[in-house]
Amino acid sequence: MIKDYEMVIGLEVHMELATETKIFCSCPTTFGAAPNTHVCPVCMGLPGTLPVLNGKVVEYAIKAGLATNCKIANFSKEDRKNYFYPDLPKAYQISQYDLPLCEHGWVDIETGDGAKRIGITRIHIEEDAGKLVHDDEHGTMIDCNRCGVPLIEIVSEPDMRSAEEAEAYLRKLRATILYTGVSDCKMNEGSMRCDVNLSIRKKGAKEFGTRTEMKNINSFKFVVKAIEYEYKRQVEAVEKGETIVQETRRFDPDSGKTFTMRTKEDANDYRYFPDPDLPPIVTADETIAAYGRDIPELPDVRKARYIKEYGLSAHDGEQITADRAMADWFETVAGRTKFPKLAANMLLSELLRLTDSEEFVCPISAEKMAALCDLNGRDVINSSTAKKLLVRLWNDDVDPAAVVEAEQLAQINDAALLESEIRNAVAANPKSVADYKKGKKAAAKAIVGQVMKVTGGRANPVKLGELTEKILAEE
Amino acid sequence: MSELVNRTLKDHIASLSAGEYSSGELTEAYLAHIEAKEPDVGAYISVLPDTALAMAAAADQKRAAGEPLPPLAGVPAGIKDNICTKGIRTTCASKMLGTYVPPYNAHVVERLEANGYVLLGKLNMDEFAMGSTTENSAFQVTHNPVSLDRVPGGSSGGSAAAVAAREAPYTLGSDTGGSIRQPAAFCGVVGMKPTYGTVSRYGLVAFASSLDQIGPITQTVEDNAIVLNAISGHDKRDATSLVWEKTDLTADIGKGVRGLKIGMPKEFFTEGISGDVKTAVENAAKIYEKLGAEIIEVSMPSIPHALAAYYIISSAEASSNLARFDGVRYGYRAENFADITDLYLKSRSEGFGKEVKRRIMLGTFALSSGYYDAYYKKAQQVRSLVADDFDKAFAACDCLLSPVAPTTAYKLGEKSADPLEMYMGDAYSVPVNIAGVPALSMPCGVAPDGLPVGMQLIGKAFSEPLLYRVGAAFEQTRKGV
Numbered sequence: 001m002i003k004d005y006e007m008v009i010g011l012e013v014h015m016e017l018a019t020e021t022k023i024f025c026s027c028p029t030t031f032g033a034a035p036n037t038h039v040c041p042v043c044m045g046l047p048g049t050l051p052v053l054n055g056k057v058v059e060y061a062i063k064a065g066l067a068t069n070c071k072i073a074n075f076s077k078e079d080r081k082n083y084f085y086p087d088l089p090k091a092y093q094i095s096q097y098d099l100p101l102c103e104h105g106w107v108d109i110e111t112g113d114g115a116k117r118i119g120i121t122r123i124h125i126e127e128d129a130g131k132l133v134h135d136d137e138h139g140t141m142i143d144c145n146r147c148g149v150p151l152i153e154i155v156s157e158p159d160m161r162s163a164e165e166a167e168a169y170l171r172k173l174r175a176t177i178l179y180t181g182v183s184d185c186k187m188n189e190g191s192m193r194c195d196v197n198l199s200i201r202k203k204g205a206k207e208f209g210t211r212t213e214m215k216n217i218n219s220f221k222f223v224v225k226a227i228e229y230e231y232k233r234q235v236e237a238v239e240k241g242e243t244i245v246q247e248t249r250r251f252d253p254d255s256g257k258t259f260t261m262r263t264k265e266d267a268n269d270y271r272y273f274p275d276p277d278l279p280p281i282v283t284a285d286e287t288i289a290a291y292g293r294d295i296p297e298l299p300d301v302r303k304a305r306y307i308k309e310y311g312l313s314a315h316d317g318e319q320i321t322a323d324r325a326m327a328d329w330f331e332t333v334a335g336r337t338k339f340p341k342l343a344a345n346m347l348l349s350e351l352l353r354l355t356d357s358e359e360f361v362c363p364i365s366a367e368k369m370a371a372l373c374d375l376n377g378r379d380v381i382n383s384s385t386a387k388k389l390l391v392r393l394w395n396d397d398v399d400p401a402a403v404v405e406a407e408q409l410a411q412i413n414d415a416a417l418l419e420s421e422i423r424n425a426v427a428a429n430p431k432s433v434a435d436y437k438k439g440k441k442a443a444a445k446a447i448v449g450q451v452m453k454v455t456g457g458r459a460n461p462v463k464l465g466e467l468t469e470k471i472l473a474e475e
Numbered sequence: 476m477s478e479l480v481n482r483t484l485k486d487h488i489a490s491l492s493a494g495e496y497s498s499g500e501l502t503e504a505y506l507a508h509i510e511a512k513e514p515d516v517g518a519y520i521s522v523l524p525d526t527a528l529a530m531a532a533a534a535d536q537k538r539a540a541g542e543p544l545p546p547l548a549g550v551p552a553g554i555k556d557n558i559c560t561k562g563i564r565t566t567c568a569s570k571m572l573g574t575y576v577p578p579y580n581a582h583v584v585e586r587l588e589a590n591g592y593v594l595l596g597k598l599n600m601d602e603f604a605m606g607s608t609t610e611n612s613a614f615q616v617t618h619n620p621v622s623l624d625r626v627p628g629g630s631s632g633g634s635a636a637a638v639a640a641r642e643a644p645y646t647l648g649s650d651t652g653g654s655i656r657q658p659a660a661f662c663g664v665v666g667m668k669p670t671y672g673t674v675s676r677y678g679l680v681a682f683a684s685s686l687d688q689i690g691p692i693t694q695t696v697e698d699n700a701i702v703l704n705a706i707s708g709h710d711k712r713d714a715t716s717l718v719w720e721k722t723d724l725t726a727d728i729g730k731g732v733r734g735l736k737i738g739m740p741k742e743f744f745t746e747g748i749s750g751d752v753k754t755a756v757e758n759a760a761k762i763y764e765k766l767g768a769e770i771i772e773v774s775m776p777s778i779p780h781a782l783a784a785y786y787i788i789s790s791a792e793a794s795s796n797l798a799r800f801d802g803v804r805y806g807y808r809a810e811n812f813a814d815i816t817d818l819y820l821k822s823r824s825e826g827f828g829k830e831v832k833r834r835i836m837l838g839t840f841a842l843s844s845g846y847y848d849a850y851y852k853k854a855q856q857v858r859s860l861v862a863d864d865f866d867k868a869f870a871a872c873d874c875l876l877s878p879v880a881p882t883t884a885y886k887l888g889e890k891s892a893d894p895l896e897m898y899m900g901d902a903y904s905v906p907v908n909i910a911g912v913p914a915l916s917m918p919c920g921v922a923p924d925g926l927p928v929g930m931q932l933i934g935k936a937f938s939e940p941l942l943y944r945v946g947a948a949f950e951q952t953r954k955g956v
Contacts, residue, residue: 041579042712046579046805047577047680047681047800048557048559052713052714053714082842084801086815091798269844271794273851276715277714279715
């Protein structure tokens with residue numbers, strides 16, 4: 001049943017632009033200020049005030065467009081989206097309707113099914129609304145600090161067919177925008193939010209089904225959960241012979257379910273029209289080209305280079321380049337060691353486990369990390385020692401080579417020494433030997449483990465394995 | 476010193492600077508005159524004696540200290556109540572903003588303050604500048620000082636009446652479709668709708684953003700140029716504010732009209748125009764010919780469509796501009812409401828007057844999905860056609876001469892029952908706003924019933940110096956009439 005259907009997903013992503021001031025006034029955009037302290041008559045929408053477009057907003061939006069392969073409009077305009085809500089002081093949001101700044105772009109994603117290109121319909125600029133704060137004592141209060149904070153809305157084509165693709169798209173989009181520096185994309189602070197449009201259809205069908213929209217989901221995990229739930233809900237509904245209603249649904253993170261917020265019938269007629277307070281946005285090709293020169297090497301280009309220069313796998317390359325700070329750090333390490341693949345492995349499998357921060361912050365200097373990789377790569381220490389040293393380095397700024405020497409952590413490569421330890425272990429574990437002889441090859445691992453224990457994990461694992469097999473075979 | 480109030484702005488500037496009287500004395504004279512006239516005229520929503528006297532004292536102090544003073548220093552003025560004055564109630568003549576006190580000054584108010592002006596008070600108007608009689612004020616009726624049973628025109632009726640009643644030497648009004656020019660014509664004073672973008676709209680409570688423009692109302696043409704000199708100029712807080720090389724707007728006054736071509740667009744003299752108005756404007760044309768100008772007839776075929784386009788565009792913009800008055804943050808809030816939708820509904824139903832609600836509904840409809848192309852988009856196309864017609868006309872002549880309104884001031888209550896008839900009265904004034912060009916409204920004669928008739932001189936963008944020159948040449952011929 002469920003396998004007869006496929007889901008069709010389009011995403012609308014809002015990102016807060018990292019400008020110092022708001023889109024139409026000079027109030028600061030910093031997060032977390034006391035309510036209604038970053039406000040002025042303009043962003044409060046007081047009678048008689050007028051918006052003046054912050055040029056940085058256009059620059060940043062165009063950079064986001066260039067980074068996602070969009071065509072940039074030389075002529076664009078701002079429109080009013082009219083609706084009443086207490087968090088919207090002017091009762092209209094200044095946004096863009098039919099002439100957005102950027103159109104027809106794409107990003108490439110990598111999933112278990114391989115590579116795929118996801119289309120971007122448009123990117124437009126708009127102002128954020130305020131925040132309603134509910135409180136039992138005072139009722140509902142309005143914080144206007146966010147009013148006029150500049151946003152871009154990135155609208156994708158309905159190109160995604162699974163939650164995995166949607167997540168990969170979001171991660172790639174986030175990585176790409178982070179590289180440009182035009183947004184900090186902090187989902188926990190609301191500077192990146194996602195609306196999911198989802199419909200289902202029978203596999204092989206050409207027509208799209210009726211879609212529902214789930215608004216303002218603020219983590220990758222919730223996006224995946226919302227998609228999974230909504231897909232199942234729609235399939236079950238259709239199987240029961242029900243029709244899907246075009247509606248806006250709310251995803252509840254606690255229950256993992258989605259609920260009807262409003263149907264198409266209650267949908268606003270926003271009565272878009274060009275904002276008469278704002279002249280058109282005219283951007284010359286030279287200006288667009290100049291913005292383009294500010295954009296650094298983007299994740300996909302870096303990834304290709306890492307695969308070629310450092311021999312990384314596509315998967316590792318994708319993961320490392322997903323975060324610009326991580327890629328920058330990796331690249332410095334890779335430039336100082338002969339063993340960049342080891343650096344990549346340790347980074348992805350060990351280092352990332354040491355922190356739960358959303359941003360990549362690493363206290364280990366590139367020099368020391370490179371030294372550690374060299375010690376491991378040149379067989380001076382084995383990988384288990386390397387992992388332990390990595391944790392040491394995370395906590396203390398020590399010299400890895402000095403620690404190896406002082407604490408005698410060097411790998412034991414001496415065959416005679418290893419053989420003697422293996423024989424001791426064999427003598428002490430007759431059961432393992434017996435098992436081995438019965439054909440349980442895995443029993444060798446018990447011997448290896450015993451030797452590792454005795455040597456404090458310093459035995460060269462490759463040699464130890466070979467010698468153990470050899471000695472057990474002789475028994 | 477009651478005769479003081481009959482003097483022109485130019486006279487006051489000269490007398491204050493010569494020390495003939497102080498700003499304090501002048502301000503007291505106006506305040507006394509206001510007190511005497513207001514029961515009949517009702518031009519002011521707020522009179523501010525304390526503020527005015529304090530500002531006058533400051534100007535006098537500066538003068539005594541020998542500081543170099545700008546032209547308007549120490550001269551009192553009145554300001555239309557849709558222009559924000561910091562710390563001073565700004566109501567837009569609406570119950571919605573009956574107690575609203577702005578925390579900031581409009582750009583024009585900053586300019587006047589920098590000039591050391593004296594604020595006498597805030598002037599009555601049609602609610603949110605929507606109307607042609609000032610009868611749509613939520614607070615009071617303003618009477619035409621020339622004939623008290625007649626309307627002063629609108630929406631800047633208080634601004635025009637105050638100057639006509641000598642309750643201020645000059646006032647500021649705003650003009651979206653004739654709101655400075657028509658009341659100036661009805662009250663027999665001089666009003667200018669400047670080139671769109673030359674006077675900042677920052678702090679003017681918006682009615683229709685693409686049409687609104689602040690301008691002066693004065694007794695004489697030269698006074699008008701003096702005030703516009705002070706309030707015009709680029710303002711970076713208004714994105715529609717223009718950057719241009721500003722010149723002294725009084726500079727060409729006195730140069731006469733010899734050799735100038737003045738066009739009379741026949742579409743401005745069509746049916747509906749009263750005989751008295753037609754005769755007076757045609758007489759003015761004859762006077763211009765005598766003064767050496769050439770009068771030519773021009774045709775502007777799109778003009779008859781301008782009125783419809785105006786009402787669609789202005790109402791559409793107004794429906795959005797006035798949406799912020801929702802009873803949530805400031806202004807009128809209904810007392811009993813069930814939920815947020817009910818709060819909006821009741822606050823707006825009770826807070827806005829009939830005409831404002833009519834325009835909001837009209838504009839909301841025009842922008843609605845499915846109707847946008849037929850109304851708003853079409854109106855914008857008409858707008859370009861009208862602008863083209865003006866361009867063509869100005870290729871053939873230096874400026875245009877037309878009536879301001881089809882009639883002279885009518886009786887209070889006469890037309891308030893029929894909004895469409897009222898809208899028709901804007902037919903000659905709205906094309907100017909649609910095209911964004913400047914136009915000067917000034918008295919050109921008196922009808923047999925004693926009511927003033929206004930004429931309108933329309934020029935291309937930035938031609939204010941020419942309009943003042945042409946206006947002053949005519950005014951000169953009427954001295955002592």
